[in-house]
Amino acid sequence: MTRDTVCRIAAFSGYTGDKFSALKEQAEGSRAPILFGDYLAEMNIAWQALAIKADPTSGYEAIFLQHLRTAAKTIAKNKQKVLTNAGALNPKGLAEAVAALLKEEGVSLKVAYVQGDNILSRLPELAAAGETFHHLESDDRHLRDWKLKDRILSANAYVGARGVRAALEAGADVVITGRVTDASPVIAAAAWWHGWGWDEYDKLAGGLLAGHCIECGAYVTGGNSSGFLAYKDEYYDIVMGIAEIEASGEFVITKQPPRPGQWNGVVNDVTVRSQILYEIQGNVYLNPDVQALLDTMSVRNEGVDRVRVAGVRGIAPPETTKIAICAMAGYQAEAVVYACGLDVEEKFDTLKLQITHSLGGADAIKARFTTFDMTQYGVAAKDAETEAASTAMLRIFAQAEDLDAFGPARSLKTMINPEGLGHFPGFHFPLTFGNMTPVPYIEYWPGRVRQAHLPLTVGFVGSSDTLTVPAVGSDKTLPVQKSDDYEPARALVASEWGSTTRGPIGLIVHARSGDKGGNANVGFFVRHEDEYPWLQALLSKPELIRLMGKEYVGNRIERVELPGLKAVHFVIHDYLGKGVSSTWRLDSLAKGVAEYLRSKYVDLPDRFLVRGKIW
Structure with a gap:
């Protein structure tokens, strides 16, 4: 096939049961040769663990079949590739169901499935090989000490892009995976499209951030944005994001043009910065294929509904990857x-x-x-x-x-x-x-497992052919790069900013929050460059604790600054207890944390207030 110089990938799902028409919309109007749907989260992996216990033929996100039926003929006509992790705990089962659906629709596409993330049956073997599956938060907490270790229902490693890439190289049109990381299909597509090597870490890091930008569908096109007031009278029919990934790893986030008479979202530096800050660990973003370093990245508007992200650096992937172990x-x-x-x-x-x-x-x-x-x-x-x-x-x-x-x-x-x-x-x-x-x-145990223990296989519906994808060798990895954690370089000096007015920090500061296992993350960012030094000085750990009020119960807090995003980012440990699937909090995904904190009062410089509230 003749390929463009950019790899254009359109998102059609940000979680299971997402906007029903999205796959059809993107297949018909995105002009993207690759369509990508993220269906998994800690929450629905847990649900599928219960479902497959009752019915061994289930365990996948069946809603994907309904989405695919609306667009199958268009996808075949346009020769588009479809990549999704909707296979959950049973990617082979979903792949076979997809093949049956395509046959009903009179469509002939090559369907592949990637396996190897599901290591439930391998736990004893891996333990004998020295794996302790120690907790993500502590090297001293091991699975053997977990009180629910005898009630385990599922165990899935967060694997990377190599299986999906192998399927694409073998000519697959539809690739179904289990628990790959959310951005892995995008990394795979870009690496396949551009021929990247697995040691081209800056490029892979760009692919990772591009995947992170579009993995939540409409979040990068105005959904969940603290700037929603600008669109509140037409806040509907929001199309999902598109990533245009260049051979260098730089990328542009965009979307389909508006349909006549309808508003269908927006892409600007606010929506993109918001999504980058969503559910990250700090200034290091971990993935099985690369560790992305975010300190030097930049985000800038490049035109109407076009935002360029550049300067993401990468280093070798981590020795270990996350494993989600679910128990009753x-x-x-x-x-x-x-x-x-x-x-x-x-x-x-x-x-x-x-x-x-x-x-x-x-x-x-x-x-x-x-x-x-x-x-x-x-x-x-x-x-x-x-x-x-x-x-x-x-x-x-x-x-x-x-x-x-x-x-x-x-x-x-x-x-x-x-x-x-x-x-x-x-x-x-x-x-x-x-x-x-x-x-x-x-309840789930967020553990770690060495990547060297995780080979993958790729199967094809209707064929006995199987590809073996070797595990990432320990000689190709580095220890997990820890995110930085520090207080402001300069304390806040109130007089430095002139007169102030007491009011909600959200009048002039954007924020985005989400869940990371049992933790919550929240990133604050400002609109203008001259506001950033004030934000850096204001948002110390003690100030965040004050803003949290009674929500703070001695949580460990990490803080880092991201100048390219004009952002200050925090991780609030144990905010969700043991995680989304078992938390007592009504805000189980920590999405409301940012808006709660934006409502808290601080002394706002009048010179910034005269620019108007966030709109």
């Missing part, structure tokens, strides 16, 4: 109760007292449940115009190792109103009780 932890349920009008906090305090008393007191609750949380969400407005505005909710969330903890009814329904009609004035709750019935939940 028990059962969980939740309920909400509403109060409105006057004395809302006192009303909820009364209910908490009743619930605690009915369960035998705080010590009895602690013995019965592994988690039992009662948290108020929202504040009732004073002199409100509507009952809705004067209403807040109490969320009751419980986890236990066995169903008996939830009583004979095995439900929270009776627990949340133990006194029957002896409740506070205005007590009410939804008349749907589904979430009150306990369901199984997963």
Whole structure:
């Protein structure tokens, strides 16, 4: 095939069940020869671990089949490649289902699947070879000490791009993987397209960041952006991002042009910087194929809906890669109760007292449940115009190792109103009780495994041919490069910035947050170069702790500055407890952390405020 000088890759999914029309839209309008869909997260790997236990033929993201059906004929006509990790715990099963669907549609495409990430059956063998699967957060915490080690349901290593590239080199049109890292299919496509060597680390690092930019679909085209107010009256029909990756590793993020009469998102330096800051570890972004160093990167607008990212450097990949080990932890349920009008906090305090008393007191609750949380969400407005505005909710969330903890009814329904009609004035709750019935939940162990132990295979539906992809040799890796962690070089001197006005930091500062295992990350960035020294000096670790308020419970915090993004980035350790799949937090993915912190008050320089609030 004759190839353009850039490798153009269009995203069509940022998570399972994402925008239904995206694959069809990108197949028809992106002009991209490669279509990429990210379907996996810690959360749905855990769900699939439960699903495959009940049905060994399941374990993949079946919604992909519905997406593909809408676009199969167009993909075949345009000779586009489709890359996705929707195979989850059963990539072969999904590949076979894809081949059957294509046959129904009268389409002939070569379907490949990559295996080797699923190492559940290999755990004893790998342990005998010296693997301790020690925790990502500590070299002293080993899997053998995990209390759930005998309840493991799945174990998947986060593998890299080599299997996908091998499939493309063998002529595959559709490549289904399991738990590759989110950006790995993009790295694979760019490396295949441009013929990169596995030791061309700066180029691979550029491919990694390009993949990171588009892996969340519409996040790079305006979704989840703190600049959403500029588009709030037409915030719909958002198309997903496109990466144009050059042979040098530099890339441009763009999107399809607007359709007549419709707004379909935006690509600018704010949306791109936001996505780069989403779910990173710090100034080092780890991947099985390369460790990307972000200190020298730059992001600049290059035209309407075109943003260039350059200056990403890379070093050899890490010796180890992440492994997600999921185990059956028990059962969980939740309920909400509403109060409105006057004395809302006192009303909820009364209910908490009743619930605690009915369960035998705080010590009895602690013995019965592994988690039992009662948290108020929202504040009732004073002199409100509507009952809705004067209403807040109490969320009751419980986890236990066995169903008996939830009583004979095995439900929270009776627990949340133990006194029957002896409740506070205005007590009410939804008349749907589904979430009150306990369901199984997963806890996961984020460990590490040596890449040298992870060879991959590539199979093809309808063929006995199998490709073996060698593991990354230990002579080709380096120890994990730790992100830097430091305080500002200069303390904040208030007088240096002239007069100030007290107000929410988010009036002039963007932010983006997300989950990294049990941790939360949050990156703050400003619009103008002269605002950056102020942000650097303001956002020390003690200031972040002050902004966190009561959310800070002694968490370890890491801080780094990213000048090319005009950003200060933090990792807040253990914010989500043991991770997304088992956290008690309503904001289970830590997406709201940034917006909570943007609402907190600081002294804002008037010289920046006169430029107007973020819009």
